[in-house]
Amino acid sequence: MKTLLIAVALGALAGGAFAAGLDDTADRIRAGTIDVGKNLSMAADARYHTIHAEKVGLGCTTCHVSGFPADYLLLRKDDRLPESQPGPVDRAVCLGCHSQDGPATTFYGPAAGK
C-alpha cells in the first residue's frame, strides 16, 4: 500500500512537472527564444513538426493513427495517403493542448484566436 501511494505521488509530481514543462516550452516558442525555424509547412523538417516532434517530444503515433473508425467524420478521411505518410491524424489529440487553458496556442473554443 505504501509503495502504491509513493508511486501515485511520484506520478502526480512527474505529470505536474511535464505540464509545467509544456507551459514553459510553449511560452518560449511563442517568445521566439526556442528556435523552431521559419519554414511554415507540414513537411517533416519544417516548423510544425519541429515544434511537435522535436521540441515537445511527441512520438509519431501520438497523433498519427492507422485508420479512423467508420463513423469518424473527417472530410476525405478515406483518401489514400502517400506511402511515406505515417497515417492520418486524429484531431482529438490536438484538443489536449490547443483548447482553452491548454499550454499551447488556443485553436479551439471561444478563446480561439484571441
Place this chain on the structure above:
Amino acid sequence: MAKFVRVIDTKRCMGCRACVAACAVENYYVPDAPWNVMMEYEVGTFPNVRKVFTAMNCMHCEHPSCKAACDAIGVKAISKNRFGVVLIDYDKCIGCGYCAAVCPYGVPQMNTRVAPLVPGKGGVAYEAIPASERHPTHRKKVKVAEKCTFCWHKLERAVADGKQDRIGKDQAYTPTCDLVCPTQARVFGDLDDPNSTVSRVIGDKRATQLKKEFGTRPQVYYVLEGGDY
C-alpha cells in the same frame, strides 16, 4: 444581423451526391480540392444494418480553428465576415497547410494543381472561363487552401441586390448544393429569423452540430439518428 446556417438531414439523405456534383460545377472544382464530400458508413449488426450518408463541407464555425491557426502564424488569410461566412483569401494564403491540420472536420483542401476535373477530357465549358472573369473565390491557384464558401458569390449578390431576405429561397441567392437535393435533406437560411425554415427544422428535428467537444460551434447542423447528443 442575419446568421446563415445550413441543416443537413442525414435521415433523408440517400447519398445520391447531387450536392457534390452541383458544387463541383458551381465552384470550379480542381481534382485535388473538393469542397463537398459525401461520407458513408454502415451502422447496426447484421441483419439489422443500414447505411448512413453524411455530406461534409465547411462548417463555417463561429470559432473557426482554421482562422485561429492562420492568425497565430501571422498570415491572416482567413476571415469570418458579418454574415458568419468563413473565407480564404487566396492572395494571402501561403499554402502552409496549418488550417487543414487543425480543422476538426478536415475541411480546408490544399490545391496542388490546377487541372481539368475530368482526366483526359480537356476541360468542360465552365472550366474555360478565365480566372479574371470569375468571382475571387473561384480564381484557382496552386498551393493555396480552398474550401466551401457557402456559395458566397451568391450571398454577396443577394446583399448587393437588397434581397437578403430571399437567401435560402431564390435560386440565384441560395447555395447550389442546397438547391439540387431531391429529398430536401438540405436547408439553408437565416438562424436569426425564428420563422425561417432552418430555425424550424433545427428545433423540430433536434438538429445538432458535429464534434461539439472542439468548441468551434459550427454553422452547419445535422439531423442525426437519435437526435442531439
